[in-house]
Amino acid sequence: MRSLLVIHNQATASDRKSATASKMLLPEHVLRACGYAVTNAHNEESCRKLLPDADGAVLHLPVSDIQAWGTLLLRMKVVPLLWWCSEATATLSVDACEDNVMVDGVLTPSMKPTEIHWALHFGAKQCFERQQWHLERKQLLSKIEERKWIDMAKGILCEIKNITESEAYDLLRKQAMNERKRLVDVATSIVNVYQLIQSEKSERKGGARR
Incomplete structure (x- = not known):
C-alpha cells in the first residue's frame, strides 16, 4: 500500500x-x-x-x-x-x-513510520477479510432464497401430482436438465405460474359471486 x-x-x-x-x-x-x-x-x-x-x-x-x-x-x-x-x-x-x-x-x-506501515498492512488484511465475509454472507443468503423457491415448487408438485417430496425434487431436477436451466429457475417458474393460476381462479370466483 x-x-x-x-x-x-x-x-x-x-x-x-x-x-x-x-x-x-x-x-x-x-x-x-x-x-x-x-x-x-x-x-x-x-x-x-x-x-x-x-x-x-x-x-x-x-x-x-x-x-x-x-x-x-x-x-x-x-x-x-x-x-x-x-x-x-x-x-x-x-x-x-x-x-x-x-x-x-x-x-x-x-x-512512527514502522507503526504506520504495520497498521496499513493489517488494515489491508482486515479489509480483505471483511469483503470475504460480505461475499460469503451474500452467497449464503442467495442459497437460502433458492432453497425457499425449490421447497415451494416441491410443495406445489406434491399437491398437483400427488407425489412425495423426493419424487417432486427428482422431477424438478429432470426438468432443469431437459431445459438446461438452473434448478432454482425452474422452481421459480413453477411457483409463479401456480400463483398466477390461483390468482385468476380467485378473481373468477369473486366475479361469479357478484
Missing part, C-alpha cells in the same frame, strides 16, 4: 487552517514523511477522481461521519478504510463513541 487518499470534511477543516506546528500533525504531512504518496479529497467529486489511483483511504473525520463516507467510498472502489485519530477528530467523536463503526484500522499523528 503506497498511495493513500486522505478524506477531510468541514468538521476537520479547522485543522488545515491551524498553525504551522499543528499542520505538521495532519495525516497528509505525516504520511508523506513516511514515504507514502498522498492526495486529499473533501467531497464526492474529488473522491471519484482520486480514489481509483489510491490503495487505501484515510478518514480524517469525526466518527459520526465515517459510515456515510465509508459507504460512498466503497461504492466506488473496495479499499481499506483507516480512521485518523487526532486531538481534533477524537474530540469531535465523543458523542459517537458507542457507534458501530466499521473501519479497518486506526492511525494517529504520534505513530
Whole structure:
C-alpha cells in the first residue's frame, strides 16, 4: 500500500487552517514523511477522481461521519478504510463513541513510520477479510432464497401430482436438465405460474359471486 487518499470534511477543516506546528500533525504531512504518496479529497467529486489511483483511504473525520463516507467510498472502489485519530477528530467523536463503526484500522499523528506501515498492512488484511465475509454472507443468503423457491415448487408438485417430496425434487431436477436451466429457475417458474393460476381462479370466483 503506497498511495493513500486522505478524506477531510468541514468538521476537520479547522485543522488545515491551524498553525504551522499543528499542520505538521495532519495525516497528509505525516504520511508523506513516511514515504507514502498522498492526495486529499473533501467531497464526492474529488473522491471519484482520486480514489481509483489510491490503495487505501484515510478518514480524517469525526466518527459520526465515517459510515456515510465509508459507504460512498466503497461504492466506488473496495479499499481499506483507516480512521485518523487526532486531538481534533477524537474530540469531535465523543458523542459517537458507542457507534458501530466499521473501519479497518486506526492511525494517529504520534505513530512512527514502522507503526504506520504495520497498521496499513493489517488494515489491508482486515479489509480483505471483511469483503470475504460480505461475499460469503451474500452467497449464503442467495442459497437460502433458492432453497425457499425449490421447497415451494416441491410443495406445489406434491399437491398437483400427488407425489412425495423426493419424487417432486427428482422431477424438478429432470426438468432443469431437459431445459438446461438452473434448478432454482425452474422452481421459480413453477411457483409463479401456480400463483398466477390461483390468482385468476380467485378473481373468477369473486366475479361469479357478484
